[in-house]
Ligand SMILES: Nc1ncnc2c1ncn2[C@@H]1O[C@H](COP(=O)(O)OP(=O)(O)O)[C@@H](O)[C@H]1O
């Protein structure tokens with residue numbers, strides 16, 4: 001198949017997405033597909049005559065890697081110049097593909113807008129559709145649907161940058177951007193004295209923040225693929241919590257899959273993950289983040305509709321534990337996504 005692997009974009013998770021895209025494209029190529037890597041923001045700028053020809057052109061994936069810091073989006077904007085967040089020729093080359101493999105993370109990709117654009121152009125893409133993507137991306141809306149579907153989620157409120165006074169939910173709490181990801185702009189706040197600084201940091205990224213009760217417990221994630229839960233993975237940062245550095249710098253976090261938890265707890269988590277998948281209208285694959293408290297209760301933090309896809313990422317590790325090698329996992333996403341269009 002001719003596949004565009006779309007990555008990058010103007011998102012704080014841009015670097016992570018490029019890494020996901022590179023390895024997914026290589027996996028799809030090993031599977032015999034003509035996969036081409038394209039940056040959503042910078043576009044496809046190599047010369048071509050007909051868009052179909054790019055699938056036979058020499059493979060190029062030198063788009064960078066994950067730095068220690070969150071990418072500087074203003075610098076990227078001025079580097080490219082021009083208006084809009086869709087790069088040159090993106091729509092044209094995507095329309096020439098059999099399917100677009102979405103390796104995007106964060107805004108412009110995970111939030112449903114790219115999906116909506118592709119829907120209007122009749123361009124086929126992997127994973128969840130427009131509505132499910134935007135619902136899952138907005139932690140306020142997602143939490144309302146969790147509550148309605150009987151899915152446990154920590155008590156939280158939304159705080160707007162222009163509120164006259166900022167409410168809180170008591171301490172410790174977690175302050176996080178409403179539509180963010182990769183823990184960017186997120187703080188765990190133990191004491192009231194540190195609350196203002198946490199809000200200030202969050203507001204650098206978004207005007208709306210979720211302030212949530214901190215749940216003490218073990219961090220466990222569960223991937224769901226085609227409605228079925230994968231084995232649970234437990235995440236144990238060697239120090240602190242699961243922030244940007246602990247997520248993406250190697251050796252900072254221990255991960256155990258299948259998690260060393262009672263069978264009963266694993267079942268609770270897997271059932272909750274499938275419930276979330278259905279409640280948020282998710283499709284093909286997604287990964288749900290949970291904290292399991294001392295009583296074995298599973299508190300859902302969020303659903304990731306385009307989770308990290310490097311072989312070191314959580315969901316590919318869960319797939320591997322279920323006996324699905326990385327290359328097969330990537331191809332499975334493609335074949336299952338095509339069924340949406342039958
Ligand atoms: N209510 C909470 N209680 C405890 N830890 C939390 C809570 N909310 C977030 N965290 C921590 O912050 C990390 C990021 O939060 P999450 O809601 O998954 O947002 P995202 O991954 O989209 O940035 C989690 O992996 C977890 O370590």
Ligand SMILES: [Mg+2]
Nearest residue numbers: 182289301302
């Ligand atoms: Mg998360």
